[in-house]
Amino acid sequence: MVKVRLWGSLRQAAEGQTEVEVEARTFKELLDRLxxxxxxLAPQIARGVSLSLDGVIYREAWFTEIRPESEVVLMPYMTGG
Structure with missing residues (x-):
């Protein structure tokens, strides 16, 4: 199981939870299970999310491996300039 901290508006879409656990080995599996x-969470995930994995931020890195002990934070895409 992977513990996933949900950031910002993703919390509301997950019944107000700030952290959830799912069975996943990759970024894609994580999104599918969520x-x-x-x-x-489906509409926000379809718009796009970023994954912070052990302090490194990934976007669309579908097959990035996630270990059970990894620090995982899921957040909406950051926009701006």
Missing amino acids: VETYPG
Whole structure:
């Protein structure tokens, strides 16, 4: 199981939870499991999310490996200039 900290508006879409646990080995599996468990996350995930994995931020790195002991933070895409 991977502990995932949800950032910002993602918390509301996951029934107000700040941290959830899912069974996943990659970024893609993580997103798929989150949508299965928390359907309210689907629209935001479809718009795009970033993954902070042990302090490194990834976007669309679908097959990035996630270890059970990894620090995982999921957040909406950051925009601005």
